[in-house]
Amino acid sequence: MNPLDTPLGFCSNFLFVPGTRPERFIKALDSGAAGVVIDLEDAVPEEDKKSARDAIRTAWPTFNAEQKKRLVIRTNAPGTHFYAADLILAQELDVGCLLIPKSESMDQINGAALILPNTAIIPMIETAIGLDRLREIASANQVIRLAIGNLDLQADLGMVCDLQETQLQTARYQIVLASRVAQIAPPIDGVTPSTDDIERITDDAERAKRLGFGGKLCIHPKQVLIVKKAFMPTEEELAWAQRVIDADQASKGGAVKLDGRMIDRPVVLLAQRTIALAGKR
Incomplete structure (x- = not known):
């Protein structure tokens, strides 16, 4: 599946909203967020999973086509007894995109893709x-990009990270590398827990971009x-992106060099994404 x-x-930004707060769905879509993730996992207590799915089911017909294109549903993790019901909901609503937490194998992703061929x-x-198992997950069917769950990953690895999460640098690099090898879009970085520390949020986002992430x-x-x-x-990045696209079009998709560098599909994809970011997000 082509990310474009x-x-x-x-998208460079994805805003979470709990599935139990349907009154916030439209507010999230109107917040300026490029993508809105309606969460069925961490933000929803076990006893409220069904009511959250029901809230999404009720709200879905009220969204217009443009809004639906920006909506993502975060399921519960594969292997939990909530996951199958989440996939059934996504199938029923013909959801455009799923965020699958705690992904651990190609089979998990391919299984979801089999049920949801248009998602x-x-x-x-x-x-x-x-x-x-990063590389096999990145190469699974219908994967458009990866995301890192930085807080859960720290906990699973038994890490005690500093404020800059220096200890996760290697993991972040591996995710960027696996995305490049699989020729999918740049990955999405995890959350910044602080909502008021503007400097921290800015630093985290700029670090993610420098590392090769495409969003947060x-x-x-x-x-x-x-x-x-x-x-x-x-402006420099935009100028470079336009030159890449022009060179690719001139070669009609064939191999071409620009400034001594071979232009292949991932480079063209990055250039297209750069132009799209500037124009739409």
């Missing part, structure tokens, strides 16, 4: 097993514009 087939393939999938890497998860509307600004392409 969905606007979520190049883009973003596996979330949050465990040691998922990190160990947000837990509060106040974070959205900060993250969006941090990921917005510079």
